[in-house]
Amino acid sequence: AQKITQTQPGMFVQEKEAVTLDCTYDTSDPSYGLFWYKQPSSGEMIFLIYQGSYDQQNATEGRYSLNFQKARKSANLVISASQLGDSAMYFCATRNEKLTFGTGTRLTIIP
Amino acid sequence: KAGVTQTPRYLIKTRGQQVTLSCSPISGHRSVSWYQQTPGQGLQFLFEYFSETQRNKGNFPGRFSGRQFSNSRSEMNVSTLELGDSALYLCASSLATTSGRSEQYFGPGTRLTVT
Numbered sequence: 001a002q003k004i005t006q007t008q009p010g011m012f013v014q015e016k017e018a019v020t021l022d023c024t025y026d027t028s029d030p031s032y033g034l035f036w037y038k039q040p041s042s043g044e045m046i047f048l049i050y051q052g053s054y055d056q057q058n059a060t061e062g063r064y065s066l067n068f069q070k071a072r073k074s075a076n077l078v079i080s081a082s083q084l085g086d087s088a089m090y091f092c093a094t095r096n097e098k099l100t101f102g103t104g105t106r107l108t109i110i111p
Numbered sequence: 112k113a114g115v116t117q118t119p120r121y122l123i124k125t126r127g128q129q130v131t132l133s134c135s136p137i138s139g140h141r142s143v144s145w146y147q148q149t150p151g152q153g154l155q156f157l158f159e160y161f162s163e164t165q166r167n168k169g170n171f172p173g174r175f176s177g178r179q180f181s182n183s184r185s186e187m188n189v190s191t192l193e194l195g196d197s198a199l200y201l202c203a204s205s206l207a208t209t210s211g212r213s214e215q216y217f218g219p220g221t222r223l224t225v226t
Contacts, residue, residue, distance in 0.1 A: 035214060043199055045217035091154065097167045098144065099203075099215060101154040 002027045002094050004102035012108050013082050020067070021077040021105050023092030032094055034075040036066065039089040039104070048090075051075055082109050113138065115204050115218035123224045129190040132221045136183050136204030142166075143185040144215060145177060148199040157200075160185055161207075189223075197225045 003026040013019045025034065036048040051059045051066045059066045067076040079086055087109045092102045116135045124130050136143050144167075145157040156169040160179035177187040183204075189196055199222050203215035 037217075043201075043220040043222070045201060045203070047214050047216060050214055098156040098159060098169065099146075099154075100156070103153050 002029070002032075002096060002100045004092050004094055004100055006092055006102035006105050008105045009103070010106040010108070012110055015084060015109050015111050016081055018078060018080045019082050019086075019107065021079075021090050021092075021107065023075045023077065023102060025073050025075060025092070025094050027073075027094060027096070029096055032096065034066070034068070035093045035095065035099070036064070036075075036077045037091045037093060037101075038086075039091060041088070045091070049077065079107075084109050084111060115202060115216055117200075117202050117218040117221050119221060120219060121222050121224075123226060124192050125226055126192055126194060128192050129188060130192060130223060131186055131188045132200055132202075132223075134185045134187075134202030134204075134218060136185070136202075137216055140204035140206055140216075141183055142205045142207060142215075143179055143183065144203045144205075145185070145187050146201045146203065147171075148201060148220075149195075149197070154201075157187065192225045194225050196223065198223060 005024045032053045034051040038046045049059050049061045049064045051068045058068050063080045065078045089104045091104045093099045118133045142161045144159040148154045159167040163179045174190045179185045199220045201220045202218045205215045
């Protein structure tokens, strides 16, 4: 079984600051994928970034980067230069045959 | 390219009734997965369909069922609705099955309220 842990239920960050959202995972699979999704109040899940377990480099997508530490089973999301539109729920997920999600972190950007 | 669409967006039903939700995947995507999101249980996997066949199933009672058509559109059905079925139901599509790199793209969800 796979398990995702997000220990920050909520975070408040000043606009333009960088923010790190924590995610640890537990899996016995030798090969796995890690995903981050953003869920605004509208409800739609928006794919942000993907990291494969065998990828040599940390994934980056625009202002999003993933701090992947395989030995620690950690896959933290870093958002640089936060914007008001970044306020949302953020979910970390891993996939074997299905996506397993963490409980999420509610990020609020303060002007 | 159009995204994943779900209909209806909002639904109110009474206990004991049944409901059918619809999902149209992104053109070319053959895999459709369904998830239930509630404040108490979070996001939970319901089932996945690929080429009209159910490939994976989550831990939900038999009241929850689904199917996929030849055009990859999918429906999920919940019979004998209970208050606890009130949730946001999310559909996601991907090119291949959920194993592998292919990321899933989600629809806007159907918010079901059972009274």
